[in-house]
Amino acid sequence: MTTNIIELLNAILLNEKEYLVAAIFNSIAYRFDKICRKRYAEMNSSRTIFVLEAKKILRENITKGDKLYVNNINESTDKFTVLGCGPSAKVNLSKRSCSYRKFNLVKLSYAHAMAALRLKHEDNYGSSTYNYSSPIYSKELYLFAYLEPICVVPLESEWSVAREYLEMQFLSSDFDFKVERRMAKYVKGVLESSRPKKRNKCSKCKRPGHKRTTCSLNIGK
Template identity: 70%
Template sequence: MTSNIAELLNSMLRDEREYPVAAIFNSIAHRFREIFRKRYVEVDNSKTTFVPVAEKMLRENMTKGDKLYVNNINGSTNEFTVLGYGRSAKVNLSRRSCSYRKYDLVKLPCDHAMAALRLKHGDEYDTNIYNYSSQIYSKESYLLAYLEPICAAPLESEWSVE
């Protein structure tokens, strides 16, 4: 395993190094087409609302959020104080934010936001979590991202030189 993307691509293209540049680009395009095709099929066949990785994160955050205590001091329907593990967090559902910033950055309800959603929506809150999540994680968005084809570069023999 390597953390450097250039080293990773270099190792993937070890056999193609001596080929012309257009052939190297075609090899890269072919490999990425295959990876994207597999990802498309995997997500398209899933029975979830969001992509599997996002669904897993949501379920884990729901489990963690079930162990937290929620307080709604000011009576607002969107502002909550969440307590647990010796610390507190402020959650604002209308802004989709948490004072720990994970919700703000990842755009999926964190464990604190899940606890707030549980108080706001009761036992049926699991059906509302998608309304408080970014749609970039939806199956439709993901499938659209992988829909465009990757075009190969023309080989030198295909170029017309006059």
């Protein structure tokens, strides 16, 4: 697992790097098609409105929101002031915004928005959490995204290439990729001050030039 998508793909496709270009693309398409089919089957069998991870976050935010205190702003039905740990937060349900910015950026009902929904819909606000969250977390859109087929590279005999490209001649590269970079010796600049070499000191007499084992204080013993 890695947060860098390039490193992730390189780790998955270690063996495929030795294949021909067409075979590489076919292998990539096969791997992703296998992953997509597996995830589609898992999500299709679940009975949730949102994907499992989003539903888990919503449950956690409901628990956190129950511990916050909410107050209406000028008796409005969409503007609330939420108090709790730290400074107060202003929530606007109609604009899907919160001064803590999480509600704005992630488009998912976070703790402060949950507290506002609790006051607006009272105890029956469980289903409203989905209405105030982005539909990108819904199971329907998740399944729709995995319905698109992944195109593979056809056989070379089936390729349709223009004649002008077929007549092109490409020269082989003379560059040797195995040649390693030579290490250059560091040259001190004119303005750089010369530093004296650090000399080791004896740990017994604290004098430089020798070690503890060859110290003169040990010779007479």
